Amino acid sequence: MLDFTPFYAKLATNKLHSWLQTLPAQLADWQKHALHGDFKQWQKVISNLPATDVSTIELSNAVQFGAAADISSGETERIRYLLQQLKPWRKGPFNIHGIEIDTEWRSDFKWDRVLPHISPLSGRTVLDVGCGSGYHLWRMRGAGAQFVVGIDPSQLFYSQFQAIKHFNPDPDVHLIPVGIDDMPAIAQFDTVFSMGVLYHRRSPIDFLQQLKQQLRPGGELILETLVVEGDEHHVLVPGERYAKMRNVWFIPSTLALCHWLSRLGFKNPKVVDLTMTSLAEQRATSWMENESLIDFLDPTDHSKTIEGYPAPLRAVITATV
Numbered sequence: 001m002l003d004f005t006p007f008y009a010k011l012a013t014n015k016l017h018s019w020l021q022t023l024p025a026q027l028a029d030w031q032k033h034a035l036h037g038d039f040k041q042w043q044k045v046i047s048n049l050p051a052t053d054v055s056t057i058e059l060s061n062a063v064q065f066g067a068a069a070d071i072s073s074g075e076t077e078r079i080r081y082l083l084q085q086l087k088p089w090r091k092g093p094f095n096i097h098g099i100e101i102d103t104e105w106r107s108d109f110k111w112d113r114v115l116p117h118i119s120p121l122s123g124r125t126v127l128d129v130g131c132g133s134g135y136h137l138w139r140m141r142g143a144g145a146q147f148v149v150g151i152d153p154s155q156l157f158y159s160q161f162q163a164i165k166h167f168n169p170d171p172d173v174h175l176i177p178v179g180i181d182d183m184p185a186i187a188q189f190d191t192v193f194s195m196g197v198l199y200h201r202r203s204p205i206d207f208l209q210q211l212k213q214q215l216r217p218g219g220e221l222i223l224e225t226l227v228v229e230g231d232e233h234h235v236l237v238p239g240e241r242y243a244k245m246r247n248v249w250f251i252p253s254t255l256a257l258c259h260w261l262s263r264l265g266f267k268n269p270k271v272v273d274l275t276m277t278s279l280a281e282q283r284a285t286s287w288m289e290n291e292s293l294i295d296f297l298d299p300t301d302h303s304k305t306i307e308g309y310p311a312p313l314r315a316v317i318t319a320t321v
Contacts, residue, residue, distance in 0.1 A: 002031060007174050014147060015125065015188045026182050034155055034177075042159035045085045049166050050075055052097060057168055059142025062108065063135060065167040068098025086160050088288040091132040096167055104288035107135045109281045110195065110224065114316050117272035119220050121145040124190035127214055130197035133160035134175045140193075141173050150175045151183065185213035195224035199242075204250050208264055215321045221266065226251045227274070227315040232259045236309065243296035243305045243312060254315050266319035273316040 004027055011020050052071050058064040068076065080099050092103030122144030128136055131150030134157070140148050152158070152175065161175040192214050194207075201207040211221055228236045230253035242248035252260070254271045261269040282293040293312075298304040303311050 002027075004176075006171065007176065010147070010171065010174075016147075016149075016186060018188075019184065019186055022182075022184050023176070023178070026178055027176070030153075030177055036155045039155045039159070042086060042156065045082050046159060046162045046166065049082055049163060050078060052079075052167065054097075054167055058095075059138050062095060063092070063138040063142075063164070064095040065164070066097040071097050083163060084287070086156070086163055088290055089133070089160065090288055091135045092287075094135070094164055096164070102285040102287050103135075104282060104285060104290075104292055106281045107132075108139075110314075111136060111139045113273045113275060114195075114222060114224065115139075115143065117316065117318060118222050119191065121191060125149075125188065126191045126193070127151070127189040128193040128195070129180050129211060129214075130194060130200075131157075131175060132196075133157045134164065134173075136193065136195065137161075137173050137175065138164075138168075141170065145191075146172065148173045151178050151180065153177050153179045180207065180210045183210065183214065187213060188216050189214045189219060190216060191220050191222065193222045193224075195222070198223065198225040199249065199251050200247050202249050204252070205260060205264070208260060208266075212264060212266065212321055217321060219321055221261075221317075221319045221321070223257075223261075223317045223319070224314060225257070225317075227254050227257065227313055228310050229253060229313075230256070232256050238309055239307065241307055242309055243293075243307070244291065245296075254317070257315070257317060261317070261319050266321060269317055269319040271315055271317050273314075275314055277312040277314055 008020060011017055052066060054066040055070050056067055089101050089103045091105050091107045092101050094101040121140055123146050125147045126140050126145045128150040131137055131152050134150050137148045137150045158175060158177045192211050194211055198204055198207060228251050232255035234253040235256055236251040238248050258269040279293055284292040296306055297311055298306055305311055
């Protein structure tokens with residue numbers, strides 16, 4: 001049985017305390033239904049990770065816990081073996097006692113694009129919606145956030161986060177395995193991030209409204225998503241697949257997306273970055289051996305997906321409430 005008591009204790013003493021009215025029952029229900037065939041095995045992996053003395057913690061320029069010299073070669077191989085049982089690792093990279101978890105996505109590239117354009121995180125209470133295995137939670141903490149919460153219902157991502165947090169049990173960094181649809185309108189977060197989620201939502205307007213309901217007055221939204229070129233009325237609705245992904249529903253232009261945000265009452269929506277996804281940022285590795293970006297693009301024309309749509313173009317948009 002997973003123990004969320006430390007998180008509840010934190011909520012009870014901070015401005016998110018209203019979440020306690022719904023969350024314990026939701027997580028109790030989640031645990032009853034956490035029946036993924038591999039979930040129990042993943043939890044066994046977590047329980048077998050050895051306790052180590054972590055000499056250094058680096059969160060400003062990377063996510064690195066401990067040095068290779070902290071542990072013996074035998075412990076290194078044991079930890080490496082256990083962490084590899086949690087593959088595929090998609091978001092990172094992480095460095096644990098010199099063990100490089102070379103994830104499919106270089107999520108640090110995205111963070112480097114986002115960080116210069118947002119309000120300082122120092123002292124802020126932050127929510128990351130669809131946080132994956134939690135790489136950016138650690139970078140947010142490294143940027144000074146006081147209390148960091150990620151939500152993502154994936155059992156594998158939750159297990160990967162547990163594995164990383166095992167080596168740095170920071171009481172102010174948490175991943176909670178629920179989705180945005182399970183969140184009450186807390187309206188207390190200083191900053192809400194949503195990176196790589198919008199295009200997976202069947203109702204993007206409702207999703208943006210759900211993000212808004214988490215922010216305090218004056219709080220900031222950081223939205224990172226796929227976009228296409230076009231005017232404020234242009235939205236790509238792909239067929240069965242986009243870049244081999246089945247769950248892509250709406251890819252708006254940046255002008256359309258800013259228009260949506262304005263209609264919902266967000267203030268000053270602004271495109272602060274626009275970048276084509278590169279083969280250096282998303283690729284297969286020994287920690288994620290499945291197909292990756294190179295397999296999703298037209299082999300003769302990398303400006304198009306294999307289905308003929310525009311290749312992945314990602315925007316970062318900021319707005320306030």
